[in-house]
Structure formats: C-alpha cells, structure tokens
Amino acid sequence: MKLTKAQREILYKKYGGKCAYCGCELPERWLADVIVDPIRNSKWNNELQKWEYVGLYKNSDLESIDNRNPCCKSCDVHKSSKTLEQFRQSLYGLLKLVTEEYGYYKILNRFGMLQETGQKVRFFFETYERKEITKHLNHYYFTVQEEHLYEVYKTIRGIRYLVVCDVPGIPDTEQCNDDLIKYVEREYL
Ligand SMILES: [Zn+2]
Structure with a gap:
C-alpha cells in the first residue's frame, strides 16, 4: 500500500x-x-x-x-x-x-x-x-491520541464508520464534526 x-x-x-x-x-x-x-x-x-x-x-x-x-x-x-x-x-x-x-x-x-x-x-x-490532544471546539472537548486523528477524520468524513466508537469524548453533532474536520485539515493535511 x-x-x-x-x-x-x-x-x-x-x-x-x-x-x-x-x-x-x-x-x-x-x-x-x-x-x-x-x-x-x-x-x-x-x-x-x-x-x-x-x-x-x-x-x-x-x-x-x-x-x-x-x-x-x-x-x-x-x-x-x-x-x-x-x-x-x-x-x-x-x-x-x-x-x-x-x-x-x-x-x-x-x-x-x-x-x-x-x-x-x-x-x-x-x-x-503517547501524546493526547485535547482541544476545545465550540463547547465541546475531545481527547484523541495523535496517531488516531487521521482515522477519526476519515470516520467523520464518512469513509469509515467503525473507528469513531474508539474515541470517547467526541460528541456526535454536526457542528463539532465540522470543526474537527477543519481542525485536522488545518493542522495535519
Ligand atoms: Zn532507527
């Protein structure tokens, strides 16, 4: 691959x-x-x-x-x-x-x-x-291990749905997801 x-x-x-x-x-x-x-x-x-x-x-x-x-x-x-x-x-x-x-x-x-x-x-x-990233997005906090961010990003973009269960603290709301996508794109892509 x-x-x-x-x-x-x-x-x-x-x-x-x-x-x-x-x-x-x-x-x-x-x-x-x-x-x-x-x-x-x-x-x-x-x-x-x-x-x-x-x-x-x-x-x-x-x-x-x-x-x-x-x-x-x-x-x-x-x-x-x-x-x-x-x-x-x-x-x-x-x-x-x-x-x-x-x-x-x-x-x-x-x-x-x-x-x-x-x-x-x-x-x-x-x-x-491992470094854990805690970010404040709107009124939500999420904590995720750095190396999982890309997986989380893909999940939220709808490419994979399973991984999101492994990430506690990410509320399943449209707004937070949009913010997370922007954050990952800005910081990592
Ligand atoms: Zn070496």
Missing part, C-alpha cells in the same frame, strides 16, 4: 518525529515500515505444494496505517520483514557476533574502551508516551 502524503504526515508524528525502533531523529528519507508483513498470512497449499498469498486482501487491518511504523533506514534494513520479536532477537544475535567473533572487540574490551552494558533491547515505541 502506498501511503498518501497526508498519511505520511500522520505517521511521521506517530512517535514525535523519531524512529519507532532506535529512537533517532527521523532522517529526511525515513521509511514507513510494515510492522506485520502481510506475506506472513500466506497459506500452504498442499495440492500445489506451494505457499499461496492470501493475506493482503483478507486482512485489511494489515493494510491500514496502524500497521506502519516510521523508521530510519538502518532499522528498516535490519528489521526487513522480521516480526518485532525476531528483530529484537536479531539484535542480541548481532551482539553475540561482535563480542564473540570480532578480535577488535576483544582487545578494545580488555582495555576497557568498549564494554557490554547488559542493556535489554527496548524499542523506542515501547517507552514512548
């Missing part, structure tokens, strides 16, 4: 302009990583003895912007199509490789210049505190 400019804007702000994995500032050419690769929804066809690609259109959740994380090029390359846990394990694997195989590490370690910290792999998004 190719993201629109508006969706990339929303995604950019998902973790405050930082890479979802390592937490670096997103570079100019940041990527929209697919968190759960739809290819993983392939099914083994016993008759044809091959994997059949069934995921993309049957699980529309994987097509949504919620299944994307903004990330830097290096994290994108290392995560590739791995799951989050596979990505985490692969980082421990890299550490093992460097500490056990590399002569450079061994000598630098003996001189106390390069040492293991015992640090567990924690992705930036796992510690990120």
Whole structure:
C-alpha cells in the first residue's frame, strides 16, 4: 500500500518525529515500515505444494496505517520483514557476533574502551508516551491520541464508520464534526 502524503504526515508524528525502533531523529528519507508483513498470512497449499498469498486482501487491518511504523533506514534494513520479536532477537544475535567473533572487540574490551552494558533491547515505541490532544471546539472537548486523528477524520468524513466508537469524548453533532474536520485539515493535511 502506498501511503498518501497526508498519511505520511500522520505517521511521521506517530512517535514525535523519531524512529519507532532506535529512537533517532527521523532522517529526511525515513521509511514507513510494515510492522506485520502481510506475506506472513500466506497459506500452504498442499495440492500445489506451494505457499499461496492470501493475506493482503483478507486482512485489511494489515493494510491500514496502524500497521506502519516510521523508521530510519538502518532499522528498516535490519528489521526487513522480521516480526518485532525476531528483530529484537536479531539484535542480541548481532551482539553475540561482535563480542564473540570480532578480535577488535576483544582487545578494545580488555582495555576497557568498549564494554557490554547488559542493556535489554527496548524499542523506542515501547517507552514512548503517547501524546493526547485535547482541544476545545465550540463547547465541546475531545481527547484523541495523535496517531488516531487521521482515522477519526476519515470516520467523520464518512469513509469509515467503525473507528469513531474508539474515541470517547467526541460528541456526535454536526457542528463539532465540522470543526474537527477543519481542525485536522488545518493542522495535519
Ligand atoms: Zn532507527
């Protein structure tokens, strides 16, 4: 799924302009990583003895912007199509490789210049505190997580109807909806 400019804007702000994995500032050419690769929804066809690609259109959740994380090029390359846990394990694997195989590490370690910290792999998004936006529109307040704003916007524009239930505090009135649309268009689109 190719993201629109508006969706990339929303995604950019998902973790405050930082890479979802390592937490670096997103570079100019940041990527929209697919968190759960739809290819993983392939099914083994016993008759044809091959994997059949069934995921993309049957699980529309994987097509949504919620299944994307903004990330830097290096994290994108290392995560590739791995799951989050596979990505985490692969980082421990890299550490093992460097500490056990590399002569450079061994000598630098003996001189106390390069040492293991015992640090567990924690992705930036796992510690990120989500920003909630509270706005006063006419006489109403609404509170919504920033990354959901676009979904709310689409809902109110009548493209999707289900998501609105997840957003407490938005009164279902024409006036408030009009204001919210204007607000999202002004701030995000
Ligand atoms: Zn990164």
